Amino acid sequence: MSRKKEIVLQEELTNQEEWDAFLGKPGLTVIDCFQNWCGERPCKGMAGLFQRLKVEFSSPLLSFATAECESIDSLENYRGNCEPCFHFYGGGELVALIRGCNAPVVERKIREMHKVCSGEAERTVITDAALASESEDNEGLLSSENENSAVQSMKKIVTVGIMKPDVVSDQNKCGKVLDMIEQNGLEIVADEEKILDADDVAKLYPEKVDTEIFEELVSFMTSGPIRVLGLTKGDTGDGVIELWRSIIGPFEPEQAKAEKPESIRAMFGSSGISNAVHGSSSSDDAARELAFFFPSFNYPKAVIPQSVQEKMTDFIPAEGEEVFPEAKPETTITIIRPEAAKLHREQILKEIKDAGFEIARQSEVTLTEEQVKMLYDSKKDEEYFDELVAQMTAGPCLVLCLAKIDAIKTWREYLGPAKNAAEEAPESIRARFESSEINPIHAADSPESVEAERSIIFKDDEEAIALIKPDAFEQAEDIVEHLKMSGFEIKQSKDISLSKEIASKIYSGKEGEEFFDKLVNHMTEGTCKVLVLAERNSLEKLKSIAGPTDPEEAKIVAENSIRANFAKSILENAIHTPSSSESLDIYYELLN
Template structure:
């Protein structure tokens, strides 16, 4: 009796830098599921990958899993729990997908495999992308942001200026285009008042798009918007133009990407949209919708605006607050509630993994103190909760709220913190 044929391995396991270097030399398209030891590879997509492999039956398509904890090239992915898929052709990064979004993963595999085969057959260059998590520029930008609270003339923002809400949708974020789009937004004269990366739940997506519930594509839209992280933005014009909403809608182009490509080829949707639903960006259609969307994503931001519009004088400052990893994990909700009680608006919150060098730069004036080694260990032990706080006199008020840097004195003088 013939023995049972051994099933081929679907995903090659890459667990060290040497194996990673060897994999980069593989001919064809390689789709890598990046994981960490504590959470493991994404099991939810294994059956999909097997289905795609069987259907395409292409020797140029390869799947792998890679342990970020033991591969130097993936160091920037450590501390992240979101599924991340990297697409490599000829050792070059050609696409990135965050989140276990099955339809988008399948579409990207088919598209990128066709592109890679075309490069191998006809020659020419690949369209290389840069993932946000690997960009040195992003690290530098974070360092710049972290140092802002140490600057005496902190940037101020008028909370009553005209605004609109914008969304960089999951398809654009998944393909590593978010930073590129943000740069174009600023170059076009828009000011980013708030920016937050957020993955909507299906319930949130249904609530946000309830005005489109009668459309036949509604369920597909909900799944798409909940399928991965988006960037939620509050935008104004740098010159304070009251026409920010129509200006933004003109900049992003028609919702139908084919129409956008015909009539507005320079628009964001024409450049970054791929399908009817996957049109890259969203914009409020009028001031009423902008108000509703602002309340949906940034409820406290609206409260600040109302106070300003009621006639309180003064300008709103912003300052950066960093919450230690252990404290953020155990008391996040309590801290946010206390911050709001102190009159601050949380304009942006984000988890950030700091390097030792970033901590040293941010706490430069504390480096020679006896407590600094313990502070350094604490601030690099896990994700720090970074908060952009807004209110009148934010910088001084936040420093006063923190109390003395000495822990014993702080407990005596500011026991609530």
């Protein structure tokens, strides 16, 4: 019998010929452009999303691929940038582009573009504004009169601000908005008046299309010209999105008057629709809106100051020291409140994984009233405080420790604003899963709050030691994941090779048994992984998660245990868990 041909979800494009052939496919083609030197690329977190959409659409008009920038001439201008970049092509032409491995945004764009390429909607060809003039501007990347005065540059961050028809029609209001932009140190790098039609409004506010207010929104946004601004600040534009949203204030003018009376919406807004101005809610939205309003926009260059450049030039790294060290993952804490954990647990966990976060610890915790009051001490004078305490103690919360580079800031951006998420960031996680005035998910806002919340939530943690044996070392990653999903925090880990002396000390309680020599020999014939774990009642829980020493027994009485799933025999039973009477000093010595 011939073997069934394996179905490939994403074609691998490794040269220009393959790239050209793939763009010739009918319908929508989605390409994850990556570079081999950028670590775990292409974007692995998207595979599940692509598989699900491929099955759902079951259409030859949807194709996926990965492309190596280094080996494809058409992607030359993307080399040297590690940021994930997804290209959407229809009929061989670029119709959309998304920077960043943001699964919800990519999914929405695929659904939108699939309709376009199926003939259900009009196709709009775009230019990658970030790179449109790269080849012409290339000499500007290092421009100087001599080598010693070279200044490095890169793309600045730009956000979109829109003065709505009610502001544009009033010269006094328009002038005051421009004054506020200048006073806050913002730079206008693009400025155009435009007349929108209904289709434009639908593209600008896709989340409003199926709502009751959409017709009113269309009527208002098409009632006169709008003024679209590209805004940046400083040398790099860093923080411009957040600054502009702070200047314009909360979405609802009445709320803005109460909370931020000096904001633009407080001064000039009259309703949730006629609220004077618009501001991009994220970097993804800013890129999309810039491409929509300014298809040929050329991003200004962010300049590294000469003084910094000189320090970089003078810097001589010590032997073995990296000039540009690899960024280290950061850990944050998030709490899915009881109601959201009950109703949306799996969907939220999927969003977290699709966004590229590693779940370092996952625990169901029923918080006490005392713990909640400690967590939210800064909110104790708020009107909603009692309701917050009641909701947080109504059942078990799902507490997660999430790891990723810049995890604290990135996770809070994914969540959206703590208040009025549905109006201000309707595509955010909080907006899509909210069911009351108390937002569904809490997130730490600083490294200090991460540590403070960890000490409050996991105050009863105890440490335990586990040793993954040589027979299961190749499955160590899966075993570690099993422990994390069981609620353990992995505080420390190290791969080690045991000497016979150390192995004999670890199993000194078995000395004299007929299998002792075999056990010592087995523990020294390969690599082990020693783990320091933390959890409530950690020793007792670890014994339970490990399961009976005999894997055959484990399969009967503890089918979800580590030994039931990873052990081969009583000798090769995957994991060693020290007894409570056993000294742990020897294990801690192994970690040093």
